[in-house]
Amino acid sequence: MLRLPKYLWFVRMKVNKIVELKTxxxxxxxxxxxxxxxxxxxxxxxxxxxxxxxxxAPFPGETYLVKVSGESMINEGIYDGDILVVNKRDRPVDGKVVIASLNGEMAVKTYRDIHGVIYLFSANDKFLPIEIKPFWEFEIQGVVKHVIHAV
Incomplete structure (x- = not known):
């Protein structure tokens, strides 16, 4: 299994915890x-x-919660400590926020398909986009439907 290069480790917004949603x-x-x-x-x-x-969660069996840490998605209104409501049934669409697995590491990013090349973008100018290489282990775990945080 290949790992992300060290320079990419700090560009992801980490997933702290995944919880299955039960009604x-x-x-x-x-x-x-x-x-x-x-x-x-x-x-x-x-x-x-x-x-x-x-x-x-209109489809409870297909929905889970993710607690995030980091600041790479702040321009999408996703902050450190927020809870994301994720639907694992939905397929990624260009421009949607997704939970992605990159070489065993979970990340919260904006999914982009640019001329057939998949990129994961942060929503913070401090972080560079990640071009998904064909030899990486990559899978979309779900599409973010809602963000829950205190005001």
């Missing part, structure tokens, strides 16, 4: 439609309820 119970929350701009005194109107499980 143990339904979690419904009220959804309000806020009228007007922020800061006005208009009240919000209850629209309906939203089941977070079905919203975040």
């Amino acid at each position: 143990l119970y339904s979690f419904e929350a009220p959804v309000f439609d806020a009228h007007g701009t922020a800061g006005t005194s208009q009240s919000a109107e209850l629209k309906n309820k939203l089941d977070l499980n079905s919203y975040l």
Whole structure:
């Protein structure tokens, strides 16, 4: 098995932990439609309820969570400590954020197919794109559907 060159080790956003998503119970929350701009005194109107499980993971058996570390995807709104909701059923599409396995190392990157050559791009100008070489062990583990982080 070939390893990534040392100069590429620091360009990836590491995957700390992968957790399979299981539906143990339904979690419904009220959804309000806020009228007007922020800061006005208009009240919000209850629209309906939203089941977070079905919203975040419509295919629970195909969905898992990833906790990330690093700063290579900050311009996509993905920060150190965020939780990613990933669908392993979806195939990568040009421009989508994916979980990729590169020579046994997991990474969070933007998938690009440029004239038949696969690249993984960071969303931070400090990091260079990675061109996937034919002799590398490479596999897309899933497509990122949602990012969860505190505000």
